[in-house]
Amino acid sequence: MRLDVFSIFPEYLAALDLSLVGKAAKSGLLDVRVHDLRDWTHDRHRTVDDTPSGGGAGMVMKPEPWGEALDAVAPVDGPAQPRLIVPTPAGRPFSQELAYELAAEPWLAFACGRYEGIDARVAEYAGERMRVDEVSIGDYVLNGGEVAVLVMVEAVARLLPGVIGNPESLAEESHSGDGLLEYPVYTKPTSWRGHDVPDVLLSGNHALIAQWRHDQAVRRTAERRPDLLAAWGGVVAGKDDAAA
């Protein structure tokens, strides 16, 4: 998978060189290219913003640098086009489902906006030749798209074959597709500062352990994300389990 990221703070994306994503890039599973949007400005101040049409507070990102950047990185007459992801508070919610969808794409491009956002014509223009998704990572307000891109790239990259050591672990994670939050996890020592690992996990009885983990997942989901439990609609082991 090729990933192109456009930002006026390219150094913000240095985190992509670290850990899981960095290893995937070094191993060739990912081809990560970060671009400074100001490389496509032509004035001495390298201007990327201007006042909002119609008035209002703040500044808006000018369309010209974005148009030139997209044309340079994904030429109109090129052999392929990326799927363009534009983080915005006004976007469709990012989800594990969307992460799986994006993980199947051969080429993703991410447009990191700043100020009050990117001139809307950029998405319109890009949409004439590539799929464009305006996406939000949550119902809170950030100052720009870079953090959202780091979130989305990590969520997508870890789904790529060969990126994480134990792909089986993906199936048991929160939001993994069974609709439940992940059960609590423990490791050694079995007793730590007066807190013990639940006995069932030391029993060696895999059926009991599986049932306990399922029950804990249902309990947690009922406590923390009742919205997911409703959607899950699964059979709760016992009528009081969810509340236990």
Ligand SMILES: N#Cc1c(-c2ccc3ccn(Cc4cccnc4)c3c2)n[nH]c1N
């Ligand atoms: N994804 C995502 C986001 C963003 C986000 C993403 C891109 C930009 C570009 C500029 N801002 C500042 C800004 C602030 C207020 C109104 N409009 C824009 C961004 C915020 N905020 N919250 C999210 N979940």
